[in-house]
Amino acid sequence: MRASAGGEAAGGGGGSLISRVAHVKNALLIFIFKLENEYERLTWPSVLDNFALLSSQLNTINKLLKNEKTPSFRNQVIIPLLLKLTEQRVPVFSHEIVPDYLRTKPDPEVEEQEKQLSVEAARIGPEVAQKQIQTLNKLCSNLLEKLNNPRDDRDSETAAIRQSKPSFNPADTNALVGAVALWEGAL
Amino acid sequence: MEAPPVTSMPVTGGAVNMMEYLLQGSVLDQALESLLHRLRGLSDNMDPETFTDHELVYLLKGQQGNPFILRARRSLSHPTSPWHLRYLGQPEVGDKSRHALVRNCVDVAASHSLPEFLNEMGFRMDHEFTANGHIFRKGVMKIVVSKLSRILVPGNTDNTERLSLSYLVELSVLAPAGQDTVSEDMRSFAEQLKPLVHLEKIDPSKQRH
Numbered sequence: 222m223r224a225s226a227g228g229e230a231a232g233g234g235g236g237s238l239i240s241r242v243a244h245v246k247n248a249l250l251i252f253i254f255k256l257e258n259e260y261e262r263l264t265w266p267s268v269l270d271n272f273a274l275l276s277s278q279l280n281t282i283n284k285l286l287k288n289e290k291t292p293s294f295r296n297q298v299i300i301p302l303l304l305k306l307t308e309q310r311v312p313v314f315s316h317e318i319v320p321d322y323l324r325t326k327p328d329p330e331v332e333e334q335e336k337q338l339s340v341e342a343a344r345i346g347p348e349v350a351q352k353q354i355q356t357l358n359k360l361c362s363n364l365l366e367k368l369n370n371p372r373d374d375r376d377s378e379t380a381a382i383r384q385s386k387p388s389f390n391p392a393d394t395n396a397l398v399g400a401v402a403l404w405e406g407a408l
Numbered sequence: 409m410e411a412p413p414v415t416s417m418p419v420t421g422g423a424v425n426m427m428e429y430l431l432q433g434s435v436l437d438q439a440l441e442s443l444l445h446r447l448r449g450l451s452d453n454m455d456p457e458t459f460t461d462h463e464l465v466y467l468l469k470g471q472q473g474n475p476f477i478l479r480a481r482r483s484l485s486h487p488t489s490p491w492h493l494r495y496l497g498q499p500e501v502g503d504k505s506r507h508a509l510v511r512n513c514v515d516v517a518a519s520h521s522l523p524e525f526l527n528e529m530g531f532r533m534d535h536e537f538t539a540n541g542h543i544f545r546k547g548v549m550k551i552v553v554s555k556l557s558r559i560l561v562p563g564n565t566d567n568t569e570r571l572s573l574s575y576l577v578e579l580s581v582l583a584p585a586g587q588d589t590v591s592e593d594m595r596s597f598a599e600q601l602k603p604l605v606h607l608e609k610i611d612p613s614k615q616r617h
Contacts (some may be wrong), residue, residue: 388439393574
């Protein structure tokens with residue numbers, strides 16, 4: 222959806238808005254292509270990278286819109302005008318697509334869930350919330366540190382644990398293999 | 409009627425000679441969960457698959473020494489699936505540096521009249537057992553973690569008794585003869601399962617106590 226109506230009203234500022242939106246569109250195209258065609262090879266970190274890219278682009282658009290020099294677009298409606306502008310993705314501007322494309326608020330169920338979450342957040346109080354955030358941060362940084370720094374003393378302590386709790390019994394191995402191959406020892 | 413010569417190789421009718429590369433180990437019951445978690449992470453992304461199989465081992469005693477062994481297997485969790493008949497040859501005595509046990513393997517599917525057919529052919533059932541557990545896949549490698557149970561009353565698969573307090577872990581690949589890179593891949597996969605399980609090539613004929 223090109224913000225062409227807003228672009229004209231804003232004059233020079235609209236040009237960069239158009240280019241930012243074009244970037245988002247390209248990023249989305251690439252991401253969708255990847256999802257549809259290369260999904261077997263796709264790893265979660267690369268999916269997260271794509272999401273991060275999209276979110277940063279949306280952020281810049283937001284900043285641009287919040288800029289004081291940008292005239293307010295609230296009094297203008299963005300209408301995806303048919304084939305030419307939307308590259309054939311919107312064939313007819315009909316009643317089916319209006320709720321999706323001109324949406325300003327989330328679905329009622331989602332709004333309900335968001336309200337519950339904010340009530341929950343208000344209930345536990347800011348100090349408790351702060352403490353929970355700090356504990357989570359500490360846990361994450363501990364885990365990251367353990368994963369990133371292979372320490373030599375860690376190997377020795379795992380060796381000690383291993384000796385006290387063996388996870389397999391070689392005699393059992395031989396017994397089972399013998400049983401499968403020759404049915405000896407199972408009689 | 410003369411018994412068929414049991415020392416000759418089975419006729420493969422022009423098909424490719426498939427070899428089974430095998431590494432085996434075991435894991436105690438208490439370590440099973442950690443092993444399953446590790447295997448879930450290491451193997452291909454698929455839903456965890458469990459199986460319950462009933463295997464019958466048939467012997468055909470010839471006049472020469474070693475009897476001819478065929479293994480018939482059916483699934484107890486999918487009773488309508490076809491039976492699976494397998495022949496496993498003697499382990500290949502190759503160079504010691506090969507990391508996995510290699511033996512000739514012929515697999516065929518069979519209908520539900522397989523036991524009667526084998527009996528008519530002259531085979532006699534030597535023993536039967538049930539195996540149930542989990543199966544994982546990574547590329548061509550198949551990892552099976554199974555609990556073996558002996559059948560107490562012949563033909564009754566509900567009345568079973570475990571053979572041991574450990575689960576048998578098998579890493580196997582079915583590949584055409586001559587591909588030695590397979591055992592390298594198997595060995596590096598087995599490395600990743602240490603120290604939970606030690607998968608090694610165990611020659612059953614050397615096990616006789």
